[in-house]
Amino acid sequence: xxxxxxxxxxxxxxxxxxxxxxxxxxxxxxxxxxxxxxxxxxxxxxxxxxxxxxxxxxxxxxxxxxxxxxxxxxxxxxxxxxxxxxxxxxxxx
Numbered sequence: 001x002x003x004x005x006x007x008x009x010x011x012x013x014x015x016x017x018x019x020x021x022x023x024x025x026x027x028x029x030x031x032x033x034x035x036x037x038x039x040x041x042x043x044x045x046x047x048x049x050x051x052x053x054x055x056x057x058x059x060x061x062x063x064x065x066x067x068x069x070x071x072x073x074x075x076x077x078x079x080x081x082x083x084x085x086x087x088x089x090x091x092x093x
Contacts, residue, residue, distance in 0.1 A: 020049040040059070
C-alpha cells in the first residue's frame with residue numbers, strides 16, 4: 001500500500017475550482033522526480049475535499065512497477081491537472 005499526505009492548492013493560489021468528486025475515485029498524474037505517473041486516490045468519499053484542504057489517501061498507480069523503485073517515504077510530488085493543483089509527500093510505501 002502506498003499512502004500520501006496531500007495539500008490541494010486553494011482556488012486563489014491557482015488550484016482546481018471544485019472539490020474532489022465524492023461519487024467516483026479521483027485520479028490525476030503525479031509529477032515525481034520530473035516524470036509523470038497516473039494515480040488513483042482511494043479516500044473517504046463521505047467528506048468533501050475542497051481546494052485548500054489537506055488529507056491523507058491511499059494511492060493506486062497505473063504502472064506501479066515503474067513508480068515504486070523511484071519513491072521512498074518522504075519523497076515529494078506535485079498533482080497535475082493541466083496545471084499544478086497540489087503537493088504531496090509519501091508517508092507509507
